Amino acid sequence: MAHLAVHGVVKRFGAQTVVDGLDFAVARGELVSLLGPSGCGKTTLLRLIAGLVLADGGRITLAGRELAAVPAHRRNVSVVFQNYALFPHLSVRENVGFGLRARKLPGAEVAPKVEEALALVRMQAFADRPVTQLSGGQQQRVAVARALVVQPDLLLLDEPFSALDRKLRETMQIELKALLKARAMTAVFVTHDQDEALAVSDRIAVMNAGRIEQFTDPGTLYAKPATAFALDFVGLSTRLAGRVAAVDGERLQVETAAGALRVEAGFSRGAPVLVGVRPERIRLGPGGEGDNTVQAVVSDIVPLGARTHVYAQAIEGDRLLCELPGHADLGGLAPGATTALHWPVADTLVYPAPAA
Ligand SMILES: Nc1ncnc2c1ncn2[C@@H]1O[C@H](COP(=O)(O)OP(=O)(O)O)[C@@H](O)[C@H]1O
Ligand SMILES: [Mg+2]
Structure with missing residues (x-):
């Protein structure tokens, strides 16, 4: 059974149908990308899964649980936003521990989990720094640690590398993929960058105008694009x-x-x-x-x-x-x-x- 399943989901903003009866399923431990041009509905789909916007139709299930009645903060889904959305007045350590404190975990349990998450992204040495004094790559590591520390059932990442320069982006892609694989994390990356999708994904869903045109492994996507759009968009x-x-x-x-x-x-x-x-x-x-x-x-x-x-x-x-x-x-x-x-x-x- 799919770990994440999206069935016939529809989202409209006014007269515009942004997600158009979309079906999408991800296995446990799979790293999947939603790849498509700007405006095709990728972020909206991510926000629907996270519970940050409500669907006009369809169903979403995660780990066998129907999500319609589950508010965002109870879905056990972590999101890494495009701009990382770190809390600027908090240190690295405080940012990473935020989700655990919000879940009312006792302080004695928070500290070791935070240290582990910082070690995972190699940011222990920066634990007491204000996040405003970090480079782009370091901010991204903090955002990833903050997302993983709560042990989510699903990690959603919205264009997580777009703020980084090319060299760093390629390094971070390889690093993050290895880290998520080592923890058997299920993750959905949103991107408009085919190289990024090819680098991080087990499977890639090519999205166009609120629908998925093809959902397959990177090799098949390149060799046998299912539609003229997929042919054009990838490679x-x-x-x-x-x-x-x-x-x-x-x-x-x-x-x-x-x-x-x-x-x-x-x-x-x-x-x-x-x-x-x-x-x-x-x-x-x-x-x-x-x-x-x-x-x-x-x-x-x-x-x-x-x-x-x-x-x-x-x-x-x-x-x-x-x-x-x-x-x-x-x-x-x-x-x-x-x-x-x-x-x-x-x-x-x-x-x-x-x-x-
Ligand atoms: N809150 C909103 N209100 C109205 N229109 C929106 C809203 N969010 C997104 N849209 C529109 O929905 C379409 C898809 O947006 P989005 O999901 O952000 O696309 P992508 O992430 O693929 O670039 C765009 O035309 C965008 O303008
Ligand atoms: Mg977007």
Whole structure:
């Protein structure tokens, strides 16, 4: 049985439906991300689970308990807010102990739990500091310690790394994941950053306009995006608008501005589609049997260190992108040259054309 289960939850603000009949289930000990663009309803869903806003419909259960009638402070859910929301007039130790004192735990029991939580995030040396005198990374550690010290059934984190610079963010992601895994904590991260979701999650729920479009492990999400939105939101891709020109058994032929392509999925003749390919699946030069091949003029070559991106000219709305290892020999290829891009039919993704 799911540890956290969200069934058909609806939340409206005025005429706007922000969470739209959403289903979502998380197993005990799982680290899950809600990944989606700004405004898609991620924070609202988090607040619904925490009990900070009330749903207009649906059900949420945690550890087998229906939450509708349970107020936020009795749900045993901890939240790490985007800005950490530390109490500025309290020290590090007082911030971490706050939840335990609020639960009326005797002082003698509070102290050792607080020390343990501080040790967990390596902040013992800063215990007596005002939180206003901490760096961003240290503030985040305090917020995490404050959330974990009460031993919640569920930890919710709203864009917990967004205030940190890139290097620190990557370190903190690895650190926090290890810490939560070691404690078998169940956690839901909210983020709009795909790299963050990929770094911290067992599974990622791609959210769009109040709904979850796909909920799967990071590898599957990247290799087999279920929708054109998921393809676009996670990772880079070559994408070509087209129309099914012929159906030949299991294979379809799709006409695009870059030429005819073969795809493997079930659409009927005349259907407008979007064809996608992950850029590292694409090779340059003449293709072989079982490949789709496109002739195009190179428009830009972007060296990115470990990788090199080769862009080719495409009509507005389309994109032709090939990703090669940074050490690949480009054989003197330069912008303006015509080259062939080819990739296996089996790696050719196809979706109904997104509404304009
Ligand atoms: N308290 C509120 N009152 C009215 N509208 C809100 C409120 N909270 C959020 N919204 C709206 O709901 C939508 C989703 O917001 P939010 O859940 O914060 O998105 P996200 O966290 O994915 O960026 C936005 O359009 C936002 O303006
Ligand atoms: Mg948000």
